[in-house]
Amino acid sequence: MKRSTKYSKKDVYQIVNERIMSSLEKGIIPWKQPWSVMGLPKNYQSGKAYKGINLWLLLSCGHGKPYYLTFKQAESLGGKVKKGSKSIPIVYWNFVYQHKETGKKLTEQEARKLPKGLVDRRAFLKYYNVFNIADVECVDWELPETSSKQPFRPIKACEDLLERIPDLPAIKYNEAQAYYYPKKDYINMPEKELFRSEGHFYQTLFHELVHSTGHQKRLNRKELWGAADKDKSAYSKEELTAEMGASYLSNLCGIWEEAQQENFSAYIQHWLGQLKKDKKLLVESAAKAQKAVEYLTGGKD
Structure with a gap:
């Protein structure tokens, strides 16, 4: 090589x-x-x-x-x-x-x-x-100790919300990336201990959970299914829906953190460009995020 x-x-x-x-x-x-x-x-x-x-x-x-x-x-x-x-x-x-x-x-x-x-x-x-x-x-790796990391402490409000979600997709920990896989209807998350805080973990999970509501057997959002290949703006619409929904759920559970604000801000420049092209984007995404939250919470907010 x-x-x-x-x-x-x-x-x-x-x-x-x-x-x-x-x-x-x-x-x-x-x-x-x-x-x-x-x-x-x-x-x-x-x-x-x-x-x-x-x-x-x-x-x-x-x-x-x-x-x-x-x-x-x-x-x-x-x-x-x-x-x-x-x-x-x-x-x-x-x-x-x-x-x-x-x-x-x-x-x-x-x-x-x-x-x-x-x-x-x-x-x-x-x-x-x-x-x-x-x-x-075939190598015995010698890596630095990481046992000083504090064990993950579940947040009750978040766990209670997860227990109430109807048809919760499987949550797997196969790799250190967060994503929702629509074809097999599961969420992959990094190991809980890899996050900087418990709040970061739940905020990231909420984002992927909102994505999962777009599955055909749930709310059937077209932005999640195939449209992204034909319409690049579909990805932006779906991301905005997921960000809005995750922010709502985070506030609902009392775990809003500055880091989420930073993540939210990371999309702003892209959204500005999309807003110039589509004046309906914010209103439509907010409505879809509301439906996603209502689905995940059973209408209990």
Whole structure:
């Protein structure tokens, strides 16, 4: 496996943009992730945290254990990358030095010995691939202790609400990402202990629960079913409905937190653009959010 490949600036930028945009389209905002128990994403071997765009690329993957290795680093530890595992690009800058008068290419050491006025330095992007340690077999990982994290303490008002919900979809904890999967009608959530607080957990769960009310056997919202492929504004409508509904439920349970306000604000710029195109968006989304809340609470608010 090649460690890195040369690409033009446009190609590498496109790779980065496509990955981040894909996450945003799934409702995952890397810089607004509410769960983290092991700190920032790091290279397992060096222990150094990734910086710049690499930080956001890795956060968008939602791995519970944020440690990464190159293919060769995994091999050096006696590990083996699992078949079918997907690599993640790590972007870095490379530089080319050239003598302005002679046109001769220079090494970095040669360039440093010359006056700056005689050296032309050009930067270009390159990348190499890494894998999360969950995708590497045959290694006994030595990870920092996280037992100091306080155990999750259920919030009674939230649990009472969950118990009353008719036809509650299954809630699974398969991966460190929050989403509703309409085709199989289940919600995936990160482990409860990964959230910064109990309130963050319930707020995130409420968002996905509102999405679940759009299922065909419940309120049958067209924005949740197939329309997104034909109409990109459908995703915005569904997200706005979920945000409004989750905010209502959070207030109802008394767990409104500043973090939810931050998450809510993350969508504002996108919504502004949609509002300019569709003056009915807010009114219609608010009505659908109200119906979702009434369904989840049995009309008891």
